[in-house]
Amino acid sequence: MSDESSLRFEFIKGIWHENPVLRQLLGMCPTLAVTTTALNGFTMGVATSFVLFSSSIVVSLLRKVIPQQIRIPVYTIIIATFVTIADLFLAAEFPELSKALGPYVPLIVVNCIILGRQEIFSSKNPVYKSVVDALGMGSGFILTLVILGSVREILGTGSFFNIILFDNFQKWVIMALPAGAFISLGFFVALVNFVSKKQATGYK
Amino acid sequence: MKDVIKRISVLVLVSIFSGLVLSQVYNYANPNIVENQKDAIEKAIFNLIPLTVNYEFKKIGNQDIYFCYKKNQDLAGYVFKAQGMGYQGQITFMVGLNKDLKKLKGIEILKHSETPGLGAKIVTDGFRKQFENLKIYPTIEYAKSSDSLKENQIQAITGATVTSKSIVNILNTKLKDVVSVLKNYR
Numbered sequence: 001m002s003d004e005s006s007l008r009f010e011f012i013k014g015i016w017h018e019n020p021v022l023r024q025l026l027g028m029c030p031t032l033a034v035t036t037t038a039l040n041g042f043t044m045g046v047a048t049s050f051v052l053f054s055s056s057i058v059v060s061l062l063r064k065v066i067p068q069q070i071r072i073p074v075y076t077i078i079i080a081t082f083v084t085i086a087d088l089f090l091a092a093e094f095p096e097l098s099k100a101l102g103p104y105v106p107l108i109v110v111n112c113i114i115l116g117r118q119e120i121f122s123s124k125n126p127v128y129k130s131v132v133d134a135l136g137m138g139s140g141f142i143l144t145l146v147i148l149g150s151v152r153e154i155l156g157t158g159s160f161f162n163i164i165l166f167d168n169f170q171k172w173v174i175m176a177l178p179a180g181a182f183i184s185l186g187f188f189v190a191l192v193n194f195v196s197k198k199q200a201t202g203y204k
Numbered sequence: 205m206k207d208v209i210k211r212i213s214v215l216v217l218v219s220i221f222s223g224l225v226l227s228q229v230y231n232y233a234n235p236n237i238v239e240n241q242k243d244a245i246e247k248a249i250f251n252l253i254p255l256t257v258n259y260e261f262k263k264i265g266n267q268d269i270y271f272c273y274k275k276n277q278d279l280a281g282y283v284f285k286a287q288g289m290g291y292q293g294q295i296t297f298m299v300g301l302n303k304d305l306k307k308l309k310g311i312e313i314l315k316h317s318e319t320p321g322l323g324a325k326i327v328t329d330g331f332r333k334q335f336e337n338l339k340i341y342p343t344i345e346y347a348k349s350s351d352s353l354k355e356n357q358i359q360a361i362t363g364a365t366v367t368s369k370s371i372v373n374i375l376n377t378k379l380k381d382v383v384s385v386l387k388n389y390r
Contacts, residue, residue: 036319173322
């Protein structure tokens with residue numbers, strides 16, 4: 001595999017083959033909790049991707065310095081630092097969004113996607129590869145959250161990115177509630193499994 | 205031994221560095237955050253009592269109250285913050301109180317985490333307008349249907365009775381404290 005196509009693979013895998021939410025089933029808590037609207041999903045996705053991107057660079061840079069035995073606490077400190085930066089930045093510049101996301105921004109620190117990528121990828125690969133991996137995983141996460149948020153927002157409140165779509169719309173209240181998150185995520189995972197199975201048999 | 209020292213020094217260095225970075229970010233962000241909170245409170249005060257030209261913050265007893273004054277420096281009313289548990293989390297809102305201490309001027313929601321599409325409707329004008337000129341005696345109540353609403357009643361949001369009830373309860377508790385403090389103050 002040439003270097004360029006391997007980089008492309010590292011990026012694409014985060015969106016499809018190894019999509020953090022739909023294939024690895026990681027980071028379920030924010031996925032279920034903040035996807036009540038498309039905008040909330042998008043903001044959460046961007047904040048998480050920022051943390052993932054920055055910590056991947058730092059972890060990858062320090063990968064030869066960090067002793068094996070204390071790698072997890074060091075990753076945690078690095079991730080927590082970036083989460084706090086993201087939290088402060090949102091509160092300072094976008095108070096409305098920060099209000100809407102509430103406690104879920106500080107909770108990015110325990111998002112398994114981030115710690116998982118540091119452990120599996122950034123700690124073993126050079127910086128440029130880790131950056132591409134983080135960008136791919138981040139895009140996959142944002143995309144999933146926005147799609148899930150859109151479905152729940154359209155059905156649950158009859159709007160899309162806070163723009164009202166229908167005037168006389170009978171809202172599917174359940175879609176705005178936690179149960180709606182589980183139902184739509186379940187359908188979504190099933191759909192992706194179905195499509196990738198079709199793909200796999202198609203290759204034979 | 206050498207390994208242990210290396211581990212300790214790496215952890216210490218990473219922590220110190222992280223602390224340094226965070227203190228810098230905090231220095232930049234904190235003035236904005238404080239400003240944002242102040243803006244939100246100020247906006248709420250002017251919305252609740254539109255005649256307000258200037259206001260004064262006073263701490264009486266253990267209650268924080270904003271005294272609002274008209275152009276001729278007559279008292280226009282009082283504004284204070286109320287906070288309590290809603291359906292899914294804390295609800296924080298500002299309350300405007302008439303200077304006669306008998307009726308409300310209205311409420312402005314500052315912070316909540318209620319269900320979108322249901323409890324989150326507390327921020328809509330339709331719900332909040334009900335608190336304008338609402339009688340606070342004997343207590344504020346909520347009703348489930350709109351017919352025959354009394355002067356001290358608001359209509360609960362359909363599908364979000366818990367949220368509506370929480371707001372009414374938070375209001376009643378806080379009003380009791382604030383009114384008794386203000387009565388003694390005059």
